[in-house]
Amino acid sequence: MRLRTDSPEFVAEMRGRFDGFLGDAAQPDHVFDIELTPFLPEAERDGIDAHKDTVEVSRNGALWQVRRGDFFAEWDPLSHHGRARMVPSPYSLDSVIRILHTLLLAEQGGMLMHASSVVSGGRAWAFTGVSGAGKTTISRLAPTHSHILTDEMSFLRPEDGRYFAYGTPFSGELGRPGENLRAPLAGVFLLAKGQENRIDTLTPSAAVRALMANILYFANDDALTARVFDNAIALASRVPVRKLTFVPDAHVWDMIDAQP
Structure with missing residues (x-):
């Protein structure tokens, strides 16, 4: 641009x-x-x-x-x-x-999502949820070898049959832009803070609802609204969308990196 x-x-x-x-x-x-x-x-x-x-x-x-x-x-x-x-x-x-x-x-079949995203081991993970759910916290806890794409706005787009996450210059509480990288999107986590680290599977409808609640979208236009909804369904059908309950401790990343 x-x-x-x-x-x-x-x-x-x-x-x-x-x-x-x-x-x-x-x-x-x-x-x-x-x-x-x-x-x-x-x-x-x-x-x-x-x-x-x-x-x-x-x-x-x-x-x-x-x-x-x-x-x-x-x-x-x-x-x-x-x-x-x-x-x-x-x-x-x-x-x-x-x-x-x-x-x-x-x-383009993609979306700008209110989410942080981090690359670890060559795979990108996106973390979304309501304000205060821990998007910036999970980024701060990421391993030293990881790359923070953003702690604020995740740029997600399909290419050649796979979804990729891209770094963006937009920053949240971390106060610094993401890295100008891209990596295959391995999963999206709906965040919640709790007393233990746990990953739960979401039903397909719950996964789409979680995505739709956090996709940035402003247009009052029926055709584009339908397209955004279709994009959320397509993403949820090809990329795992799970709920991540976590304790704000770096050990949560051992569980994230162990995901298939």
């Missing part, structure tokens, strides 16, 4: 924020033009309410439109080109990129 703006200061800020995830591409898959604005009253022409903090994602013909108090963005999936008017904030840019990836990944 190529991000373009005429502000050298914001370019420098983006370089620092996405360090480790930058590269050269003569023909990027997607191009996004960014117009920075202090959001004076004229921003209302794009339907922006500067006091609104909820996200609205909808279609306008072939275009996707994304609105929040600090930005307005349009995305054309046919031309792979988009534009955004936003306040000069890296956090606003993070939000635009995340929301855009929820749309892109849904069409």
Whole structure:
């Protein structure tokens, strides 16, 4: 994805924020033009309410439109080109990129999930659950030989018949971006803290419910909603989705790494 703006200061800020995830591409898959604005009253022409903090994602013909108090963005999936008017904030840019990836990944059979993900022994494990369930904790406890892809937003996508997890630059409580790596996804764990380390099998319907509860998705669009649901079913049918109850101790990783 190529991000373009005429502000050298914001370019420098983006370089620092996405360090480790930058590269050269003569023909990027997607191009996004960014117009920075202090959001004076004229921003209302794009339907922006500067006091609104909820996200609205909808279609306008072939275009996707994304609105929040600090930005307005349009995305054309046919031309792979988009534009955004936003306040000069890296956090606003993070939000635009995340929301855009929820749309892109849904069409590719993948998803952006509120989950941490860690590579251990060449296999990726994703850990999801409600706030406070232990997504960051399980990442902190990972073995020293492991690689943390993210403690916040997991990028999951099928390729050549297998699912892969990718590192993302988005960070949670760890306060640092993930590593720019990918690895085959070996399993997804629904986290719960308890008095013992235990892995329980979920029924197929419970597995899909666990995934759907944690897939980032904002669009009010029936066709895309159905696609997200189908993607969750496909993932649950090909990758084990289990419940992991754990004590916050590094020994839990002995049990995780022992999974087939």
